[in-house]
Amino acid sequence: MVRSRALYFDGHELRLIDDHVVERGGEALIRVGLAGICGTDLQILRGYASFRGVPGHEFVGRVVESDRSDLVGARVVGEINAACGRCDMCAVGLRRHCRNRTVLGIKGRDGVFAEYVRLPVENLHRVPDSVEDERAVFTEPLAAAFEILEQVHVDPSWRTCVVGDGRLANLIAQVLRDRVWKLKVIGRHQRKIGLLRELGIEAVEGVEPGDESSYDLVVEATGRAEGLSLALRLVRPRGHLVLKSTIASEYRIDLAKVVVDELHVVGSRCGPFRPALSALSSGSIDVRRLVDGVYGLEEFRDAFAAASSRGTLKVLLRP
């Protein structure tokens, strides 16, 4: 058991507390090195998932206590879904969909906006020495981008479009760039569009003539309800639409289009850590340019304000 400084959300406001108790309870105890603020965290502060406790699920850290002695001292990242290992989903290998799961900083389990956090050892992945903390902290969102390739058999010939230019959209575009020949990102912010172009990705502001109903694969990653309407318009008949935004509330969707054009719509959430770590290690994915600032825990108000502002990509906390 340790006492930890932590950001605590009580359902109304986020506060910095000094004496948050972290019991290891058979899991690994990790000293958090860096943590990333994600769109889901911002939604949690608006009530998403009715979460109470310490939010945050993107991190890199160092194991300080564990029953697995070989892990102590190791630099690790961690999968966010802690599975029961006994339900029907776990039985078929879908541990990320465990019926009884807790989810780091999202559901029934304190997260990483704290000095210390606990996680089951089976959730941990060692970070290669070549991947410094500032890049390793992107493993979780990058895994979420790789999830698309696990769910949809993306053919290299597919005309592909990513709707959105934010932090997750950028990672998705980088993953898809290495998979398909024709990729376009439709964004809204000149700076973010410019960053994508620097990465060699075609990126434009808004829909162009010829875009309508023309893409074999469209990924909606705006985090905004309007993004879905746009994404729907872009998919060709019998095409694929991947939904990456957990838009919190119910949303109006024109089902006639989905049915008449026989679209394949796939929801997509957490993904596999291994290809993400490989891509970070090989340098095929560039995440350094996405970091807009690093804040201490005591500066959390500034950090969240920055993360919420339109022009920002990734904001990190160093607890």
Place this chain on the structure above:
Amino acid sequence: MVRSRALYFDGHELRLIDDHVVERGGEALIRVGLAGICGTDLQILRGYASFRGVPGHEFVGRVVESDRSDLVGARVVGEINAACGRCDMCAVGLRRHCRNRTVLGIKGRDGVFAEYVRLPVENLHRVPDSVEDERAVFTEPLAAAFEILEQVHVDPSWRTCVVGDGRLANLIAQVLRDRVWKLKVIGRHQRKIGLLRELGIEAVEGVEPGDESSYDLVVEATGRAEGLSLALRLVRPRGHLVLKSTIASEYRIDLAKVVVDELHVVGSRCGPFRPALSALSSGSIDVRRLVDGVYGLEEFRDAFAAASSRGTLKVLLRP
């Protein structure tokens, strides 16, 4: 050119007219034998697709004129999408999704609630002698049921649920009964549920304990917006949801469930005629019990009233 009695929809009301002109224009001219009233027809009379003209797309008839002399006199059913043969969808074999298509009784093409109708010869399928008109008229909706198997690779081990007990839901259940080991229909009407049970299909009224989030495949075929909410609740994480209802207007859907549970949602519309005709010919699908009445064109008001009433399955017109 012939003059034909026909039901004409002017955007406000459906009327019986005596002098509807049918120009063959290089297509086959068909004397309609029987026509079926479908949920889409009822929606058209409420404004769906802004259709003006003669509605109706389910039929069996006899070719009376055609450039293909071997077809004259043949008893036929017809695919409802007339394709251009030149667009990108046609080029990849997706003629039912032709960019420039007209659709029988739905879009830019008069339908079958008339003595005569025209269709391109490539849309026609000869009906085997063993399949009488009262069964052949079900080819089109049965093809729509078979479409599910063309879009989703249904594994026989999948726990499968059809939501709805109407005419289309019944056909879908019969198609899936021959494909999966565990099938349940969740309906609302005792008589329709009883009919499904007579066909050897497990059918119940409403959700039972254990149904929630448990099915590998759920088919929504109620034609009602509430059906979608129910269907969504039933799909297991990473499961498949097939949408068969062209619910006319926009509808609120809880996208968080689709994303968090990583569902595969597939819209499904028109289907392949060959397996439908084969199944009717072999007798593996029983459609005779679905017919609730056969009406002449002049009785169309009674026919549509019957088709719209809750307890009815299929109503036929004999022009």
